[in-house]
Amino acid sequence: MSLAQERELPKWKVDEVSEIEEKLRNSKTLIIVNIEGFPADKLHEIRKKLRGKAEIKVTKNTLFLIAAKRAGLDTQKLESYITGSNAFIFSNENPFAISIFLSKFKLKRYPMPGDKADEEVVIPAGDTGMTAGPILSTFGKLKVQTKVQDGKVHVIKDTVIAKPGDPIPAEAVPIIQKLGIMPVYVKLKLKAAYHDQLIIPVSELEINLDNYVAMISEASRNSLALGVEIAYPVPEVLKLTLGKAFMRATALAGEAGFLTPETADAVLSRAVTKAYALASSISGKVDLGIQVPK
Amino acid sequence: MEYIYASLLLHSAKKEITEDAVKGVLSAAGVEVDEVRVKAVVAALKEVNIDEVLKNATAMPVVAAPAAA
């Protein structure tokens, strides 16, 4: 966009560009978010949740790019993400921390026809507040038992009309909405973060904490195994080392046939295990007159 | 796993797992540090109860059937 074009911008646009430029200059982290089809009221909820951590702003892509260039961002790296409808998150926190934060709270909304339930949809027992009328046949279709009391529809017992993953029946949508049930989750679709002149694509930005738990477990198991191997003298390792030494002693006693009352179990078990192994190796050919445990 | 070992070392030494601390340990080990990975590890580990995970990892006898990856 040329300077000539910029000069022609109306004042509100000029102001908005300045505001974004200011935010960009004051933020270490920028996250670009796809908000196509994202409900405006939910964006407001997110804005509230992020308060103190980050700001979220919806703006036109053209204005954002002007501001980004002015703020000294590497717009070449950004451009491919600045398509469609976007919101921009500005923060001074670690971009991964923001991503984890956003993934942790579930935003819910009313269903629209064609939606699938993200959680169980239960029509609760009791007064629905709805006036008895044609709506009764809708309840009937949904197999929700009702009765009419004082002209209002009462549900007789809690009734599940959709399980997680099930499509929500289209005729149920108005009832669900009236009852204030929000069984569909909305999630911001992160596109990428820009931090320290680096683009972090969503594939890296979204963190699966289970993987980290698994990695720590693995590191811990490796450390214990290595510790046992060198008899590293701390209690957590020694417990395992003692067990290993004991098993070695038992195995050695058994294999050597060193019989004492203490080693009798190991020795005799070993001998019998061997005997049965040998017996079973010929059991197809010889009737030994015994039962070989399989 | 370098980033995990570095973090566990800090944890074990009762130091906070910060970006600078992890970078310092990795550099001392001669590892070329990837800034983005450090950030990811530090942010992720903030959300993980490391002591709990370590306790379970040691409790080896209690093993669930391996979940298919």
Added chain:
Amino acid sequence: MEYIYASLLLHSAKKEITEDAVKGVLSAAGVEVDEVRVKAVVAALKEVNIDEVLKNATAMPVVAAPAAA
């Protein structure tokens, strides 16, 4: 476990596990280094095929990871 973590960090980064390397890593983590222990661990690890040990350790069924809170 700091000395083990430090050693595995070095191993994982394909660096040699020497006394100086272990001391460097531990110091960077803010751990007060016990010279004797460093010597003992480094000497003991010299006699171990670490890759082999780790292979057996990770062959263990994976303990059910507690869901991260």
Added chain:
Amino acid sequence: MEYIYASLLLHSAKKEITEDAVKGVLSAAGVEVDEVRVKAVVAALKEVNIDEVLKNATAMPVVAAPAAA
């Protein structure tokens, strides 16, 4: 199991497992010898790699772990 123990005793003592040897051992133990069974056992064991069988048997009872999918 007497015939098996007698055979294992001979094998363990590095003696050949022949009909006469097995009969001798069994008699010494006061066991009334069944000629047919001795013949059958000795013949069957000739076709078995006893060391191999014992080696595998010593691997302690091994319970099959659920195969990871």
Added chain:
Amino acid sequence: MEYIYASLLLHSAKKEITEDAVKGVLSAAGVEVDEVRVKAVVAALKEVNIDEVLKNATAMPVVAAPAAA
């Protein structure tokens, strides 16, 4: 293991495990008998409930190693 197999042979044949009996079986197998070991084994077995031990030993599941996935 000769001393053990000889003892188990006697036990299996429902004979008493005495020093003489064990020596007799071992000699019949052509084993040069070590008096001390015979004494040690017979003395130790006196304190052991062999049937109990064998019952437990065979109760252990003996299953082939799982095929690696």
Added chain:
Amino acid sequence: MEYIYASLLLHSAKKEITEDAVKGVLSAAGVEVDEVRVKAVVAALKEVNIDEVLKNATAMPVVAAPAAA
């Protein structure tokens, strides 16, 4: 493992596992004793219920590790 075997020997003989006792056993075995290591092992074992550990070691069935998925 020498320090561990020495400790288990003492435990098995119902003797207290002290630094002097461990040193005595190791010396008798011709092992050059590392004072620091003895201290470390004895101190660490004080925090371990050895009987409990051994009981569990025997109770544990030995399971072949499934190949990691």
Added chain:
Amino acid sequence: MEYIYASLLLHSAKKEITEDAVKGVLSAAGVEVDEVRVKAVVAALKEVNIDEVLKNATAMPVVAAPAAA
């Protein structure tokens, strides 16, 4: 198990397992030595490839049997 631990200690320290060596270690541990047992253990271990046995004993990770799938 004292006799076995004493033998393992010697083996681990790369010393020969002789009657005198075993007696020396046991005495140092305050164990009243039973000559017969010493002779028996030394004789029995002579017939065993100890390294082989130890390798097999510990190659297997020790875990509780998983619940049958």
